[in-house]
Amino acid sequence: MSDLVIVESPAKAKTIKKYLGPGYEVIASMGHVRDLPKSKIGVDLENDFEPIYTDMKGKEDVIKELKKYAKKCDKIYLATDPDREGEAISWHIAQMLDLDLNTDNRVAFNEITKFGVQSGMSNPHKINIDLVNAQQARRILDRILGYKLSPFLWRKVKRGLSAGRVQSVAVSLVVDRENEIRKFVTQEYWSIDGKFTAPSSRKIFSAKLASIDTKKVDLKNESETNSILASLENEEFKVTKVKKRVTKRQPAPPYITSTLQQEASRRMGFQARRTMKAAQELYEGIEIEELGLVGLITYMRTDSLRVSDEAKQAAAEYIKNKYGEEYLPPSPREYKSKKNAQDAHEAIRPSMPELDPERVKNSLTTDQYKIYKLIWERFIASQMANALLDTVSAEINAGNCTFTASGYSVKFKGFSVVHVESKDTSADEEENKELPPLEEGDVLKVKSLLGNQHFTQPPSRYTEATLIKTLEENGIGRPSTYAPTITTITSRMYVERDGKQLKPTVLGEVTTELMKEHFANIVNAKFTASMETSLDDVENGDKDWKSTLKEFYKEFDATLAKAEVAMEGKRVKIPSEETDVVCDQCGRNMVIKIGRFGKFLACPGFPECTNTKKIVQATKGVCPLCGNTVIAQKSKKGRNFFGCEKYPECNFMTWNTPIEDTCPKCGSTLFKKGGRAGKILCEKPGCGYERGL
Numbered sequence: 137m138s139d140l141v142i143v144e145s146p147a148k149a150k151t152i153k154k155y156l157g158p159g160y161e162v163i164a165s166m167g168h169v170r171d172l173p174k175s176k177i178g179v180d181l182e183n184d185f186e187p188i189y190t191d192m193k194g195k196e197d198v199i200k201e202l203k204k205y206a207k208k209c210d211k212i213y214l215a216t217d218p219d220r221e222g223e224a225i226s227w228h229i230a231q232m233l234d235l236d237l238n239t240d241n242r243v244a245f246n247e248i249t250k251f252g253v254q255s256g257m258s259n260p261h262k263i264n265i266d267l268v269n270a271q272q273a274r275r276i277l278d279r280i281l282g283y284k285l286s287p288f289l290w291r292k293v294k295r296g297l298s299a300g301r302v303q304s305v306a307v308s309l310v311v312d313r314e315n316e317i318r319k320f321v322t323q324e325y326w327s328i329d330g331k332f333t334a335p336s337s338r339k340i341f342s343a344k345l346a347s348i349d350t351k352k353v354d355l356k357n358e359s360e361t362n363s364i365l366a367s368l369e370n371e372e373f374k375v376t377k378v379k380k381r382v383t384k385r386q387p388a389p390p391y392i393t394s395t396l397q398q399e400a401s402r403r404m405g406f407q408a409r410r411t412m413k414a415a416q417e418l419y420e421g422i423e424i425e426e427l428g429l430v431g432l433i434t435y436m437r438t439d440s441l442r443v444s445d446e447a448k449q450a451a452a453e454y455i456k457n458k459y460g461e462e463y464l465p466p467s468p469r470e471y472k473s474k475k476n477a478q479d480a481h482e483a484i485r486p487s488m489p490e491l492d493p494e495r496v497k498n499s500l501t502t503d504q505y506k507i508y509k510l511i512w513e514r515f516i517a518s519q520m521a522n523a524l525l526d527t528v529s530a531e532i533n534a535g536n537c538t539f540t541a542s543g544y545s546v547k548f549k550g551f552s553v554v555h556v557e558s559k560d561t562s563a564d565e566e567e568n569k570e571l572p573p574l575e576e577g578d579v580l581k582v583k584s585l586l587g588n589q590h591f592t593q594p595p596s597r598y599t600e601a602t603l604i605k606t607l608e609e610n611g612i613g614r615p616s617t618y619a620p621t622i623t624t625i626t627s628r629m630y631v632e633r634d635g636k637q638l639k640p641t642v643l644g645e646v647t648t649e650l651m652k653e654h655f656a657n658i659v660n661a662k663f664t665a666s667m668e669t670s671l672d673d674v675e676n677g678d679k680d681w682k683s684t685l686k687e688f689y690k691e692f693d694a695t696l697a698k699a700e701v702a703m704e705g706k707r708v709k710i711p712s713e714e715t716d717v718v719c720d721q722c723g724r725n726m727v728i729k730i731g732r733f734g735k736f737l738a739c740p741g742f743p744e745c746t747n748t749k750k751i752v753q754a755t756k757g758v759c760p761l762c763g764n765t766v767i768a769q770k771s772k773k774g775r776n777f778f779g780c781e782k783y784p785e786c787n788f789m790t791w792n793t794p795i796e797d798t799c800p801k802c803g804s805t806l807f808k809k810g811g812r813a814g815k816i817l818c819e820k821p822g823c824g825y826e827r828g829l
Contacts, residue, residue: 138158138159138160138161138209138210139159139160139161139209139210139211139212139213140160140161140162140163140205140206140209140211140212140213141156141160141161141162141163141212141213141215141243142162142163142164142165142202142212142213142214142215142216142226142229143162143163143164143165143215143216144164144165144166144167144216144217144222144225145164145166145167145420146164146166147417147420147421148164148248148419148420148421149162149163149164150162150421150429151248151420151421151429151430151431152215152245152248152253152421154428154429155249155250155253155254156253156257161205161209163201163202163205164198165198165202165216165225165229166195166198167225168192168224168225168228169191169192169195169198169199169202169225169228169229169232170189170190170191170192170228170231170232171189171190171192171275172187172188172189172190172275172276172279173188173190174193176283177279177280177283177284178190178279179276179279179280181280181689184682184686185276185682185685185686185689187272187275187276189228191232199232202229202232202233203232203233206233211241212233212235212241213241213242213243213257213260214226214229214230214235214241214242214243214263215243215244215245215256216229217435217437218244218245218246218435218481219435219437219481219616220267220270220271220274220616220675221271221616222244223242223263223264223267223268223271224267224268224271224272224275226242226263227263227265227268230263237262237263237265238262239262240260240261240262241260241262241263242260242261242262242263242264243256243257243259243260243261244256245431245435246434246435246481246482247419247431247433247434247435247487248419248420248421248430248431248487249430249431249487249488251446252431252487266674266675266676266677267675269674269675269681270671270672270674270675270681272681273671273674273681273684273685274671276685277301277667277671277685277688278300278301280685280688280689280692281299281300281301281658282298282299282300284692284693284696285299285655285658285696286298286299288696288699288700288703289647289650291707292650292703292706292707292708293643293646293647293650293707293708293710294643294710296628297628297643297647298624298628299651299655299658300621300624301658301664301667301668302607302612302613302617302621302664303621303624303625303630304648304651304658304659305607305612305658305659305660305661305664306603306607306612306621306622306625306631307625307630307631307640307644307647307648307659308648308651308652308659308661309598309603309606309607309661310597310598310603310625310630310631310638310639310640310644311640311644311645311648311649313595313597313598314597314639314640314645316594316595317594317595317597320594320595322591322592322593322594323591323592324356324357324589324590324591325354325355325356325590325591325592326355326356326357326358326360326361326587326588326589326590327344327345327353327355327587327588327590328344328345328353328355328361328364328365328585328586328587328588329342329343329344329345329585329586329588330342330343330344330345330373330539330582330583330584330585330586331582331583331584331585332373332532332541332580332581332582332583333572333580333581333583334375334572334573334574334578334580335578335579335580336572336573336575336578337572337573339572340583341541341543341569341571341572342541342569343530343532343539343540343541344539344540344541345364345537345538345539346538346539346540347537347538348364348536348537348538349536350538355587358587358589361587362587364537364587365585365587367535367537368534368535368537368585371534371535371537372534372579373532373533373534373539373579373580373582374532374533374534374577374578374579374580375530375531375532375574375575375576375577375578375579375580376531376532376533376538376576377530377531377576378528378529378530378574378575378576379528379529379530380526380527380528381527382524382525382526382527382547383524383525383527383544384522384523384524384525385522385523385524385525385550385552386522386551387469387517387518387519387520387522387550387551387555388514388517388518388555388557389441389471389483389518390441390443390471390483390484390485390511390514390515390518391483391484391485391510391511391514391515392438392439392440392441392477392483392484392615393412393436393437393438393439393484393615393616393618394439394604394605394607394608394615394618396411396415396436396484396507396510396511397411397412397600397601397604397618397619398600398601398602398604398605399510399514399557399558399601400506400507400510401599401600401601401604401636402558402559402599402601403510403558404506405636406503406506406507407600407619407622407623408600408604408618408619408622408623409619409620409622409623410503411507411619412436412619413503414501414503414504414506414507414508415433415436415484415507415511416436417501417504418431418432418433418436418504418507418508418511419431419432419433419434419435419436422496422499422500422504423499424491424496424499425496425498425499430487430488431487432486432487432488432491432496432508433484433485433486433487433508433511434481434482434483434484434485434486434487435481435482435484436484437481437615437616438481438482438483438484438615439473439474439477439608439614439615440473440477440481440482440483441471441472441473441477441483442471442473442481442482442483443471443482443483443485443515443518443519444482445468447482447485447489447515448468448469448519450488450489450490451489451515451516451519452464452468452519453490454489454490454492454516455516455519455520459520459553462521462548463520463521463550463551463553464519464520464521465519465520465521465522468519469518469519471483471518476611476669476672483515484511484515485511485515486508486511486512486515489512489515489516491512492512493505493508493509493512493513496508513554513555514555514557516554516555517551517552517554517555517556518551520550520551520553520554521548521550521551522550522551523546523548523549523550523551523552524546524547524548524550525544525545525546525547526544526545526546526547527542527543527544528542528543528544528571528574529541529542530542530571530574532580541571542571543569543570543571544570545570596637597634597637597638597639598637598638599636599637599638600622600636600638603622603638604618604622607621610661610662610665611665611668611669612661612664612665612668613668614668625644626638629641629643629644629730629734629735630643630644630647630648631644641730642710642711642713642730643710643730646708646710646711650708654695654698654699654702654703655695655696655699657691657692657695667688670684670687671684710730712727712728712729712740713727713728714726714727714740715727715728715737717737717749719739719741719745719747720747721739721745721747722739722741722744722745722747724739724740724741724745725740726738726739726740726747726749727739727740728751729748735751736748736749736750736751737749737750737751752767752781753767753768753769754766754767754768754781755767755768755778755794756794756795756796756805757778757794757795757805757807758804758805759780759781759782759786759788759805760788760804760805760818760819760820760821761780761786761787761788761820761821762780762782762785762786762788764780764781764782764786765780765781766778766779766780766781766788766794766805767779767780767781775791776791776793777789777790777791778790778791778792778793778794778807788819790807790819792807792808792809792810792817792819793807793808793810794806794807794808795807795808795816797816799818799820799823799825800825801818801823801824801825802818802820802823802825804818804819804820804823805818805819806818806825807819808829814829815827815828815829816828816829
């Protein structure tokens with residue numbers, strides 16, 4: 137009789153079956169099979185937080201199949217994902233199938249390759265009950281908040297609201313940043329920027345006024361700036377100091393979940409859930425030409441930077457063959473994980489480093505290829521030699537003023553031949569420019585000397601990348617929670633997207649204000665981080681999970697009771713945003729409301745006037761087919777597209793963004809096509825005009 141291996145997804149089952157051969161049956165549980173009931177809290181709060189699990193609706197056929205196979209198999213292996221959630225799924229299946237929890241029947245695959253599967257199968261172990269209890273504690277905490285706090289918000293603000301350990305803090309961060317932006321007072325300041333040439337070169341380079349009488353420059357207005365410019369009119373600009381050195385630049389470590397999500401957001405505008413979907417598919421197995429089914433990356437939910445010796449060796453062989461031995465570091469690189477990282481998994485890396493992105497491109501979807509390319513390049517670069525830069529900095533004196541100039545040239549590309557980490561904010565472009573040969577005593581020729589006005593800028597709104605980074609830095613949430621948290625706060629309309637930026641809605645601000653007033657701990661980053669640490673202690677076997685729940689619930693229950701008394705008979709009104717759209721039934725200015733499907737326009741005269749309208753976001757573009765306005769819209773998957781306001785009479789639609797420029801050939805609106813091969817083009821039939829970005 138065959139042995140039975142139970143995994144979570146059909147794709148993973150198919151790949152593992154290939155490596156195990158005919159002596160095994162491999163079937164999928166399709167995720168969780170048991171959970172707390174949806175109709176009630178499902179936790180006995182009076183009896184030591186005992187959970188009441190039930191078979192999940194819709195899983196009847198899956199459960200029936202699992203039991204059928206279990207009866208006719210000699211040995212059962214539980215091979216769900218190698219994390220807290222996967223451990224809990226294995227535990228539930230074991231209980232459902234009456235398996236002995238003291239049996240070594242749990243196997244884990246860090247990568248779905250022949251080596252990874254064989255290694256996992258040859259090292260079975262008992263279900264880690266500490267990991268299971270950590271998952272139970274998290275699930276019950278979320279259930280308590282969902283079934284105790286959410287109804288409070290329904291009664292006091294609006295039906296359908298929810299609160300959570302991580303989501304409430306995430307919304308609070310976005311709201312706090314918006315308040316910082318509103319309170320920010322812009323201040324004027326000036327700079328003096330010069331363009332110069334050196335005696336030995338015609339190359340123009342830039343330098344900036346840095347100090348006056350050795351004190352850091354601080355120009356507050358135009359008159360101060362003009363006074364200094366006047367004093368410099370007849371001065372000689374002489375190079376007084378030149379500092380040259382070779383600097384080393386080290387590669388970034390391989391990706392962990394958070395950094396992969398951040399980089400995919402910065403480079404490609406991917407939302408976290410889109411990144412994780414592609415990564416999950418790469419982990420579970422892809423049909424590759426000449427190789428068949430293979431998992432291309434290691435497990436993608438991790439916060440560890442550990443890399444196996446075998447993977448380092450494979451990367452070193454690839455680097456040596458492709459780029460030469462000089463591109464290898466003196467010894468294999470070691471990266472240190474953060475203090476509270478769970479070291480059960482490696483960093484995210486290609487399971488077979490020799491499979492470069494171009495070799496597998498034809499077998500992957502566009503998203504899979506982009507994510508695999510990121511992971512592969514980052515990992516290979518992480519195992520390469522430092523880049524070496526020839527850096528030059530110079531001081532230029534004129535009277536009592538000192539200007540500075542700096543730049544660099546690449547001496548040895550090292551890891552940067554493969555991958556350079558992107559940043560949330562762009563560096564000063566001047567820093568990246570190579571300076572001409574400069575020597576102390578050189579007298580420079582002034583090409584221009586200008587005063588430039590600047591204004592201090594408020595802090596930027598969060599993007600997905602910077603919000604994930606902040607959550608991680610503050611110890612809020614774990615690798616598995618970042619993507620679903622952002623999905624929750626945007627889908628529930630607490631936060632909305634403005635391009636890549638995240639900004640709070642009126643609903644998000646009102647709810648956060650109420651939470652801060654009555655449930656300060658729930659939206660407090662430090663409290664949430666300490667709770668996360670307690671749950672990690674449960675996972676590590678250092679703390680009892682029920683005691684952890686008891687500590688939290690005692691304080692929470694008292695806070696909820698106090699809030700109920702304070703808010704007795706009160707309800708928070710969500711302010712309406714007035715628009716300039718006039719109600720065509722009664723003439724009032726319509727207001728923006730938030731419904732279960734998002735924002736819409738409503739007449740403020742309700743219930744006398746019940747008129748509602750869709751919100752239409754007009755662009756400056758003109759339809760190339762009929763001449764009416766082009767409006768911005770969203771697809772069912774949340775992707776932006778543009779179409780004619782007269783749809784369905786006019787069926788013009790495009791993924792390209794309309795711009796203000798018009799076509800020099802036919803006068804129609806021009807559109808911008810993004811991506812690497814981005815361009816500006818005309819979409820009027822028969823025109824054909826296009827140009828580069």
